[in-house]
Amino acid sequence: AQTVTQSQPEMSVQEAETVTLSCTYDTSENNYYLFWYKQPPSRQMILVIRQEAYKQQNATENRFSVNFQKAAKSFSLKISDSQLGDTAMYFCAFMGSNAGGTSYGKLTFGQGTILTVHP
Amino acid sequence: KAGVTQTPRYLIKTRGQQVTLSCSPISGHRSVSWYQQTPGQGLQFLFEYFSETQRNKGNFPGRFSGRQFSNSRSEMNVSTLELGDSALYLCASSSTGREKSDTQYFGPGTRLTVL
Numbered sequence: 001a002q003t004v005t006q007s008q009p010e011m012s013v014q015e016a017e018t019v020t021l022s023c024t025y026d027t028s029e030n031n032y033y034l035f036w037y038k039q040p041p042s043r044q045m046i047l048v049i050r051q052e053a054y055k056q057q058n059a060t061e062n063r064f065s066v067n068f069q070k071a072a073k074s075f076s077l078k079i080s081d082s083q084l085g086d087t088a089m090y091f092c093a094f095m096g097s098n099a100g101g102t103s104y105g106k107l108t109f110g111q112g113t114i115l116t117v118h119p
Numbered sequence: 120k121a122g123v124t125q126t127p128r129y130l131i132k133t134r135g136q137q138v139t140l141s142c143s144p145i146s147g148h149r150s151v152s153w154y155q156q157t158p159g160q161g162l163q164f165l166f167e168y169f170s171e172t173q174r175n176k177g178n179f180p181g182r183f184s185g186r187q188f189s190n191s192r193s194e195m196n197v198s199t200l201e202l203g204d205s206a207l208y209l210c211a212s213s214s215t216g217r218e219k220s221d222t223q224y225f226g227p228g229t230r231l232t233v234l
Contacts, residue, residue, distance in 0.1 A: 011166075035222070037225075040215070043227060044225065044226075044227050045205065045209060045211075045225035047223075048229065067142065103175070104150075104169070104175040105151075105152040105174065105175055106152065106164045106167060106177070107152070107154075108164070111161050112161065
């Protein structure tokens with residue numbers, strides 16, 4: 001079974017600074033997909049960024065980028081120029097692609113990191 | 120395009136009762152997944168439906184069930200409610216469901232409180 005670990009329960013950063021959230025995972029699969037989701041206090045879960053394991057290039061979405069280290073099974077999220085609106089719980093999530101059907105529609109989530117951006 | 124909608128947003132029930140939650144996916148999305156979110160256990164996968172068929176199921180007791188209709192709307196039902204079922208229930212939809220890696224888009228959730 002896959003597991004996802006976020007070792008930082010809470011992080012804080014000053015507005016306009018850069019912060020990195022850590023995520024490690026464990027899987028025996030070679031092809032899989034990784035995601036970062038953001039859940040603000042309003043509770044709506046929002047996709048931040050997605051990475052396909054077969055792609056060597058790290059995904060980037062505006063101020064958000066990832067450092068994907070496949071051999072180390074590490075998938076960290078870097079937020080540049082932090083904004084007050086980035087305050088939220090951030091979840092790292094894994095989706096496998098095995099042929100056995102056990103991956104259909106199933107995201108495995110880490111425990112989350114609460115990020116607070118201070119003015 | 121409208122996002123994923125869930126009704127009701129809040130529910131209060133008592134132990135032993137049953138409850139039905141509804142999820143309407145993004146138009147054109149055919150896959151719907153359900154998750155339970157609690158402070159202690161985090162986010163846990165309940166089940167996934169595609170074209171009215173349950174394709175995958177998490178490790179939850181049989182009291183948790185679901186179904187999907189021909190218009191892709193989905194419902195989940197919890198029977199004989201227990202205090203531990205108090206949680207935020209999230210549903211997520213994805214486009215075709217053919218690819219296991221389809222990105223999931225989440226609804227706002229239904230907050231269930233069991234007294």
